[in-house]
Amino acid sequence: MVMDCADGKTRLCFPILSAWIADHAEHTTLHGIGRKSCPKCEVPCNELGGNLREVYEVRDYSIYEEKASQLESGMDGSTREYFRPVGLKIRRNVYTGLHQVNPCDLHKPDLLHNIYLGLFKHMMQRVAGFPKKHKRQPAFDNAWKGVPPYPGFSVPKKAY
Numbered sequence: 001m002v003m004d005c006a007d008g009k010t011r012l013c014f015p016i017l018s019a020w021i022a023d024h025a026e027h028t029t030l031h032g033i034g035r036k037s038c039p040k041c042e043v044p045c046n047e048l049g050g051n052l053r054e055v056y057e058v059r060d061y062s063i064y065e066e067k068a069s070q071l072e073s074g075m076d077g078s079t080r081e082y083f084r085p086v087g088l089k090i091r092r093n094v095y096t097g098l099h100q101v102n103p104c105d106l107h108k109p110d111l112l113h114n115i116y117l118g119l120f121k122h123m124m125q126r127v128a129g130f131p132k133k134h135k136r137q138p139a140f141d142n143a144w145k146g147v148p149p150y151p152g153f154s155v156p157k158k159a160y
Contacts, residue, residue, distance in 0.1 A: 017098055020106040023113035030094050031059075031103060037087030039107040045087060061103045064088060065096060 003013045020030065027039045036045035041056040067082050095103040131140035147153075 017095070017101050017106065019108045021108045021110050023110045026110075027107055031107075032089050032093040034087045034089055040104050042086050044085070059086070059104050061093065061095070 001013055001015065002010050003015075005011055020027070022030065025035065028035050028037060031037075031039045033039060034045060036048055037043075038048060038056075039059070041058050043054075043056040047054070064083075064086075093103060095101050095106065131137045
């Protein structure tokens with residue numbers, strides 16, 4: 001496709017999807033696998049997060065595509081049983097047919113969902129709960145209100 005570049009020229013470009021940033025639930029939906037499945041390898045759902053030294057076979061979505069074609073054409077009746085053990089819910093995912101795209105390489109964790117929101121929210125609950133647990137909430141609130149003004153920082157009316 002022809003694209004405009006930052007230097008004002010137009011160039012013939014060949015864009016390739018190289019990453020898809022999402023949380024685990026979004027990745028499982030996009031890949032068409034179960035919630036307890038890995039988008040990169042064929043680890044059984046009951047072993048997910050278990051033995052970290054165990055090496056599992058990398059998912060080969062081209063084989064899944066081939067098996068889906070066999071199933072649709074009615075060539076192989078045993079193909080239907082192939083999809084369940086590898087955790088596939090659908091036979092074709094959203095990446096099927098994209099040129100030079102390996103779905104296993106697209107999986108990138110979303111730090112905003114996984115760490116910043118999850119971990120930060122958890123830590124703030126712990127920090128806010130500590131003064132309450134030790135009956136020091138008024139002292140905490142007074143110290144918080146005593147923080148001097150800083151550009152872009154507003155003191156909340158009520159602490160967590």
